Amino acid sequence: MAGEARGFQKVANKGDLKEGGLLGVEVEGNKIVLALVEGKVYAMDAVCSHEGGPLEEGELMGHDLKCPWHYALFDVRSGKVSDATVWATDQKSYPVQVDQSTGDILVNLGGGAATTSTA
Numbered sequence: 001m002a003g004e005a006r007g008f009q010k011v012a013n014k015g016d017l018k019e020g021g022l023l024g025v026e027v028e029g030n031k032i033v034l035a036l037v038e039g040k041v042y043a044m045d046a047v048c049s050h051e052g053g054p055l056e057e058g059e060l061m062g063h064d065l066k067c068p069w070h071y072a073l074f075d076v077r078s079g080k081v082s083d084a085t086v087w088a089t090d091q092k093s094y095p096v097q098v099d100q101s102t103g104d105i106l107v108n109l110g111g112g113a114a115t116t117s118t119a
């Protein structure tokens, strides 16, 4: 079966984000939250693993994103839940590229989850 190889696709522009800010985007029906920390862009699932809170409406504190509903903390670099809020589980995070000339933000949804077989 020839599955569609999903590569990097444009989801936003760096001009849409401000330092320490969040932006929700939708990619192929997946809600993704982008975060800009120290000039770097990170992407992870925007639907909280706890009860589905909208992480793009959360609060960014350094690399930690706080869910607006029950305040689970996730590291935007890895999607990992903080040791302080273990009642939530890790979010999926995605590789990000930024086009240095245009500022376009590209995310690769097919990049992670090596153990998940959907073929």
Ligand code: FES
Residues within 6 Å of the ligand: 048, 049, 050, 051, 052, 053, 067, 068, 069, 070, 071, 072, 088
């Ligand atoms: S829905 Fe995010 S912490 Fe509960």
